Amino acid sequence: MSPLKKDLGVGVGLRSAHHAEFMNNHIESVNWIEVTTENFMPWESGYWPESIQTLLKIREKFPVALHGVSMNIGSVDAVNYDYLKRLKLLIQRLEPMIVSDHLSWTGINGLNMHDLLPIPYTREALNHIIRKISEVQDYLGMNILIENPSSYFEFLKSEMSEADFLNQIVKSTGCGLLLDINNVYVSSVNHQFDPIKYLEQIQFSNVHQIHLAGHSNEDGFLIDTHDQDVSKSVWQLYEWVVQKNGHIHTMIERDGRIPDWCEMKVELKKIGAIHEKYSQRSRKDSITDTGISSK
Amino acid sequence: MTTDLAEQIVLNKKPKTPDERLAVYRQAYYQRLSSSLSEDFSLTAHQMGAVKFKAVIQDFIHQNPSQFTNLAEYSQDFVKYLIQQQSEFYPIADLEWKLIQIEHLSEFQFYLIVSKNPELSRQFQLKDQTLFEYLTQARSFNQIESWLRSQNRDIEFFLSSLVEWISFKAVLVLEKSEL
Numbered sequence: 001m002s003p004l005k006k007d008l009g010v011g012v013g014l015r016s017a018h019h020a021e022f023m024n025n026h027i028e029s030v031n032w033i034e035v036t037t038e039n040f041m042p043w044e045s046g047y048w049p050e051s052i053q054t055l056l057k058i059r060e061k062f063p064v065a066l067h068g069v070s071m072n073i074g075s076v077d078a079v080n081y082d083y084l085k086r087l088k089l090l091i092q093r094l095e096p097m098i099v100s101d102h103l104s105w106t107g108i109n110g111l112n113m114h115d116l117l118p119i120p121y122t123r124e125a126l127n128h129i130i131r132k133i134s135e136v137q138d139y140l141g142m143n144i145l146i147e148n149p150s151s152y153f154e155f156l157k158s159e160m161s162e163a164d165f166l167n168q169i170v171k172s173t174g175c176g177l178l179l180d181i182n183n184v185y186v187s188s189v190n191h192q193f194d195p196i197k198y199l200e201q202i203q204f205s206n207v208h209q210i211h212l213a214g215h216s217n218e219d220g221f222l223i224d225t226h227d228q229d230v231s232k233s234v235w236q237l238y239e240w241v242v243q244k245n246g247h248i249h250t251m252i253e254r255d256g257r258i259p260d261w262c263e264m265k266v267e268l269k270k271i272g273a274i275h276e277k278y279s280q281r282s283r284k285d286s287i288t289d290t291g292i293s294s295k
Numbered sequence: 296m297t298t299d300l301a302e303q304i305v306l307n308k309k310p311k312t313p314d315e316r317l318a319v320y321r322q323a324y325y326q327r328l329s330s331s332l333s334e335d336f337s338l339t340a341h342q343m344g345a346v347k348f349k350a351v352i353q354d355f356i357h358q359n360p361s362q363f364t365n366l367a368e369y370s371q372d373f374v375k376y377l378i379q380q381q382s383e384f385y386p387i388a389d390l391e392w393k394l395i396q397i398e399h400l401s402e403f404q405f406y407l408i409v410s411k412n413p414e415l416s417r418q419f420q421l422k423d424q425t426l427f428e429y430l431t432q433a434r435s436f437n438q439i440e441s442w443l444r445s446q447n448r449d450i451e452f453f454l455s456s457l458v459e460w461i462s463f464k465a466v467l468v469l470e471k472s473e474l
Contacts, residue, residue, distance in 0.1 A: 038365040045368075070364035083364050111360045114327050115320060153316035154306040192308060220310050223319070 008032045008063060008097070010271045011251030012264065018050070021261045022058045029265040032093035032097065033058065034251055037068035040088045040094070055094070065098035065209065065251075066090065067178075070112060071136065074105035075144070076128070081134045098209055100145035100178045103129075103166065108175040120155035121165040133173045145176045145208055149226035150215075154191055163201035170206045177202065180211035181241065182234050182253075186222040192223070195237055204241075210250040212238060213270070227256025229267055233244055239274050247275045328356050330367065335370040335395055339388045351382075370395060 009031040011137050014022065021027065040055055042048050062232070068087070072080060083256035091099060104116035119125055148166060160168075166177060179202065212235075214228030231253060238250070250271050254264065305313035332352050333340060339346040355376045361369045374392045377385040 028450060039367075041365065043365065044363060050365075080364070107361075112362060112364060113320075113324055114361060114366050115323055117320065124329055152311075153320040154308070156306050158306075191306075217322065221314050221319075 004225060005265070008249040009249055009275070010124060010268055011249055011256075012254040012268060013067070013251060014058070015254065015258055015286040016134075017258045018261050018264070019051075019058070020056050022061070023054065027061075029268050030062070030251075031249075032063040032064040032065065032249065034067050034253075037066045037087065037090065037099075037274050038070055039288045041090045042064075044082070045184075051089070053088075060110070063097045064094055065100065066094065067147075068098040068099070068101040069114075069116065070106055072112075073101060073132050073136070074103060074125070074129055075108055075116070075244035076105075077108055077110065079132055079139075081139070081246065084136065084139050089281075091140065091142075098145055098178075099140065099142065099164075100147055102147045102149055103162075103169070105147045115176065118149060118151040118153060118155070118246075119165075121158040121160050122155075123159060126160075126168055130169060130172045132215055133175055135210060136174065137175065143173075143175050145178040147180050147211065148183050150180070150186040150190075150222075152190055152221075152223075161198075161201060163198050167201070167203050167206070170203070176208035176213060177206045178209045178215070179207045179241075181237050182211065182213040182230065183213055183224060185231070185234050185237055186215050186224050188218070188221045199237065199241060202244040207245075207248060210238070210248055211253055212250060213247065213253040226253050229271075233272065235274075238271075242278045243275050248280065250275075307336060325353075327366070328361065329353070330368060331366050332356075332373055336373065336388055336391050338391055339384050342387055343384055369393075 010029065011032040011034055012018075012030045014033040014035050022033070035055060040049060040052050046140075056062075066087075070083065071087075072083075097295065103119065104174050105119060106115065107113050119129070133144070133146065146166065146169060148162060154157040157172065170177060179270075183198075184195050184198050187193075188198065212230045212233075213224070213226045214230050216223045216228060252264075252271070254267060301313040301317050305316055307313050307328050311319075329349075332355070335350075336348075343351065352373070355373055359372050359376060361372075363369050370392060374385070374388050377388050382388075
């Protein structure tokens with residue numbers, strides 16, 4: 001992967017509900033898109049999904065980031081080379097600007113829970129995940145981004161904070177961070193910590209993409225559902241990040257109750273407004289110096 | 296997982312107990328898989344009835360944890376499960392799975408499937424011109440299903456329409472492949 005040389009601005013997690021809009025119309029509200037990797041990879045049977053044709057056409061107009069949910073990087077299972085082989089085929093076909101996945105595990109013994117499960121932040125887990133990410137990056141021939149998760153429980157045996165865990169992964173593997181500010185907020189409410197303190201621990205020079213999303217509130221417990229507008233608290237945290245660190249390409253994820261594109265555009269404009277407000281602190285130049293290096 | 300075991304693993308913090316926190320993932324797992332199956336096998340569910348379908352997919356999910364990295368592929372195991380169970384609903388589930396393949400796969404890939412299923416590739420004569428025109432424009436099974444329901448078509452007609460649609464797609468693919 002080439003280093004990111006500039007802030008690409010506003011992006012969106014493209015879902016099938018908006019494919020026609022992107023295929024048929026001139027879209028000015030976003031500069032790049034992110035898609036869920038597994039929806040476009042060849043199936044295990046070898047078939048390419050029909051949706052790849054649509055994506056390749058949209059790719060002619062927009063840079064694409066691939067965001068996976070099944071790399072299973074935190075599992076005690078060995079690296080899944082069948083999965084990586086299919087991911088590499090997609091990368092070769094799509095030439096994405098970013099490839100990312102989550103700091104989580106999705107299953108063991110070859111089974112998949114189709115969920116992003118939390119990890120005990122222990123030294124043993126850290127060393128294991130560092131080995132797996134290095135193996136993945138060696139196979140793909142590129143560095144990836146790892147996203148901070150949202151979670152609903154913490155392990156009794158954790159030995160360090162999530163931010164420390166992430167920083168050490170980056171230091172040892174050369175991967176970058178995909179900072180999901182909604183995830184920080186969801187976990188901060190569910191586990192009762194200060195989200196600002198979490199963000200202060202993150203080494204922002206390692207952040208190469210930002211996610212914003214909405215969540216559901218179930219009697220004071222937050223679920224990362226991506227089916228609501230971005231909450232006021234998450235916008236405030238995002239503004240704090242931009243004010244303190246400058247801006248980097250940021251996007252909104254929406255996976256449920258997806259609004260029509262006109263409504264989606266209104267929310268996306270808020271990102272641009274915050275960037276504009278703190279434009280003097282753009283990381284446009286500094287990204288070149290701190291960008292993820294190619295292997 | 297027992298409450299005792301949950302307390303040995305999970306940090307006990309308000310507002311939820313360790314077991315309640317683990318339950319968020321347990322419920323989400325079942326919800327995610329059952330939603331996907333309900334969406335893919337809506338006609339099978341209709342034929343079985345809601346109560347029986349819920350019980351069947353519960354048993355299926357319990358016996359067949361997903362081994363796929365893409366949830367869309369999990370549904371094929373449900374068809375295999377119904378065969379193993381010698382379910383009378385296997386044929387309609389199998390039909391729905393073929394429809395999913397049509398929706399997901401490119402025409403070339405679908406041709407590969409059709410070529411292994413000669414009965415699917417038979418040409419047919421549609422007498423209902425309105426339906427024919429709709430089917431040629433429809434983009435998905437859900438669109439067709441909604442339209443047929445809005446037309447108050449009975450279930451038998453619905454089933455035969457599905458078969459016709461599969462055949463129609465098959466013919467298109469075969470004709471294209473001969474060019």
